[in-house]
Amino acid sequence: MARPRTFDEDRLLTGAMHVFRRQGFAASSVRDLEEASGMTSGSLYNSYRDKQGLFEAASAHYNRTVLARRIEDHAPEGAGIAGLRRLFLSLLREPDGGSSGCLITNSAVEFGGKEQAGFVTEGLAVLRACFADRLGGNDTEAVGLLALYQGILVLIRAGYDKAALEAMITQHFETLEKRHGC
Amino acid sequence: MARPRTFDEDRLLTGAMHVFRRQGFAASSVRDLEEASGMTSGSLYNSYRDKQGLFEAASAHYNRTVLARRIEDHAPEGAGIAGLRRLFLSLLREPDGGSSGCLITNSAVEFGGKEQAGFVTEGLAVLRACFADRLGGNDTEAVGLLALYQGILVLIRAGYDKAALEAMITQHFETLEKRHGC
DNA sequence: TGCATTACATAATGCGCGTTATGAAATTAG
DNA sequence: CTAATTTCATAACGCGCATTATGTAATGCA
Numbered sequence: 001m002a003r004p005r006t007f008d009e010d011r012l013l014t015g016a017m018h019v020f021r022r023q024g025f026a027a028s029s030v031r032d033l034e035e036a037s038g039m040t041s042g043s044l045y046n047s048y049r050d051k052q053g054l055f056e057a058a059s060a061h062y063n064r065t066v067l068a069r070r071i072e073d074h075a076p077e078g079a080g081i082a083g084l085r086r087l088f089l090s091l092l093r094e095p096d097g098g099s100s101g102c103l104i105t106n107s108a109v110e111f112g113g114k115e116q117a118g119f120v121t122e123g124l125a126v127l128r129a130c131f132a133d134r135l136g137g138n139d140t141e142a143v144g145l146l147a148l149y150q151g152i153l154v155l156i157r158a159g160y161d162k163a164a165l166e167a168m169i170t171q172h173f174e175t176l177e178k179r180h181g182c
Numbered sequence: 183m184a185r186p187r188t189f190d191e192d193r194l195l196t197g198a199m200h201v202f203r204r205q206g207f208a209a210s211s212v213r214d215l216e217e218a219s220g221m222t223s224g225s226l227y228n229s230y231r232d233k234q235g236l237f238e239a240a241s242a243h244y245n246r247t248v249l250a251r252r253i254e255d256h257a258p259e260g261a262g263i264a265g266l267r268r269l270f271l272s273l274l275r276e277p278d279g280g281s282s283g284c285l286i287t288n289s290a291v292e293f294g295g296k297e298q299a300g301f302v303t304e305g306l307a308v309l310r311a312c313f314a315d316r317l318g319g320n321d322t323e324a325v326g327l328l329a330l331y332q333g334i335l336v337l338i339r340a341g342y343d344k345a346a347l348e349a350m351i352t353q354h355f356e357t358l359e360k361r362h363g364c
Numbered sequence: 365t366g367c368a369t370t371a372c373a374t375a376a377t378g379c380g381c382g383t384t385a386t387g388a389a390a391t392t393a394g
Numbered sequence: 395c396t397a398a399t400t401t402c403a404t405a406a407c408g409c410g411c412a413t414t415a416t417g418t419a420a421t422g423c424a
Contacts, residue, residue: 002370003420022295026208030412041413043372051412099295105336109291112339113204113281120340143350144330151333154287157294158302168325179357184400185390212382223383225402233382 012037013061016054021062021100024110025055059119062103067123071130081180084134084145085173091152092162092169101157105150136180148172194219195243198236203244203282206292207237241301244285249305253312263362266316266327267355273334274344274351283339287332318362330354 015036019028030041030051037044048054074090075083091098104123111117127149132142152165197218201210212223212233219226230236256272257265273280286305293299309331314324334347 002368002422003372005371006420007372024206024208024292026206027292029410031410040373042374042415045413046371101291101294106291106294108336108340109283109288110206110209112283112288112341116340124337124340124342140346140349140353143346144354147333147337147347147350148326148330149333150336151329151331154290154332154336155306155329158290158298158306159294160306164322164325165329167322168329171322172326175361184392184398185402187401188390189402211380213380222403224385224404227383228401 007039007043010061012039013058014065016058017062017066017103018100020055020058021103021106024106025051026110056117056119059103059107059117063119063123063126067102067104067126071126075130075134077133080134080136081173081177084131085169088149088152088169088173089166091149091156092166094156098153098156099159102150102153105153106157108150109154189221189225192243194221195240196247198240199244199248199285200282202237202240203285203288206288207233208292238299238301241285241289241299245301245305245308249284249286249308253308257312257316259315262316262318263355263359266313267351270331270334270351270355271348273331273338274348276338280335280338281341284332284335287335288339290332291336 015038016033019032019036023032028051030044033044033051033054034041044054048057070087070090074087079086094100104120107117108120108124111120124146128139128142128146131145131149132139135141135145152169155165156162197220198215201214201218205214212226215226215233215236216223226236230239252269252272256269261268276282286302289299290302290306293302306328310321310324310328313327313331314321317323317327334351337347338344
């Protein structure tokens with residue numbers, strides 16, 4: 001019917017996602033997004049209506065790829081508490097030192113107070129469900145792990161001492177496994 | 183010597199602090215700060231050099247008043263683990279529902295990746311030291327509480343279910359006290 | 365081969381931002 | 395009373411922002 005698209009949407013969304021993770025929504029200019037996505041602003045607006053629309057697409061992309069993949073890689077179904085420990089420790093081993101943080105955490109804070117974007121509540125629900133399942137169904141404990149997870153991401157983004165965090169995670173899961181052992 | 187100041191610096195800093203807490207640094211315009219502080223931009227720039235300078239003053243004010251007062255009110259020296267529980271539960275009882283969040287947490291996320299502002303690392307250190315002391319010196323456990331604390335603030339700001347958080351906190355400190363009991 | 369339609373690039377627009385310049389008001393020192 | 399100095403209000407400035415308008419390239423359909 002018409003001219004076909006030539007750009008790689010996956011690359012585009014991945015680039016935009018990185019910008020939003022690093023800088024947040026408000027501090028990311030459309031120029032930044034042009035450079036990171038390799039696309040001109042006209043096309044961005046043609047495809048995603050506006051900056052907000054691009055953000056929504058990029059954040060859905062985050063949930064689909066980064067979040068889901070991290071769970072699948074470290075704590076898939078049946079991995080139990082050992083999987084959760086791997087998941088938590090993996091946060092310390094991010095390529096850039098984890099300074100980009102988690103788009104869910106970052107957005108929860110940036111848009112806090114307002115009605116939250118869907119992908120935030122959705123991502124939090126996915127994590128909570130994962131934790132509850134791997135813990136054997138203890139939902140209250142899952143909420144505790146969810147909070148701990150978010151807090152670790154905050155501290156990592158703040159440049160907090162990684163060794164201290166690693167020791168804390170290790171000890172936390174040790175006592176967690178001990179408690180679930182008896 | 184010259185014309186004396188007529189404005190109440192405490193009110194000014196408190197107003198600016200609220201704006202920064204609610205909206206973050208980037209999303210807070212100088213106009214917002216004028217309205218909240220009851221001061222015109224000319225005076226703001228005269229007294230605090232620029233927006234960044236006002237932010238630094240407001241965040242120092244936060245550490246001095248909000249943070250220090252919260253610790254003193256709920257978990258002063260000698261209050262032990264029971265005091266820490268009160269401190270954590272107090273986060274759920276903030277006037278505005280806690281949607282403004284904590285300026286330390288919010289700034290750690292917003293400026294993540296860059297060198298952190300002094301008041302962030304300082305505030306985190308104050309909390310960690312408080313936790314370690316009230317726990318009886320267990321530093322690794324203090325880091326765990328620090329992360330939990332930050333994560334709770336993230337979830338509150340995200341509008342997370344308060345009942346679930348309260349149940350989680352209660353249970354968490356129950357097992358914590360039990361462990362420190364034997 | 366046009367015609368309609370969509371993709372994409374370039375350029376322009378208007379607005380709100382942080383910041384600065386200017387001037388008046390208020391105070392003290394001499 | 396005057397000069398010096400600092401406070402504070404008003405107004406203006408320039409810049410970068412998100413967004414829109416315009417034009418051109420590429421495809422399928424008639």
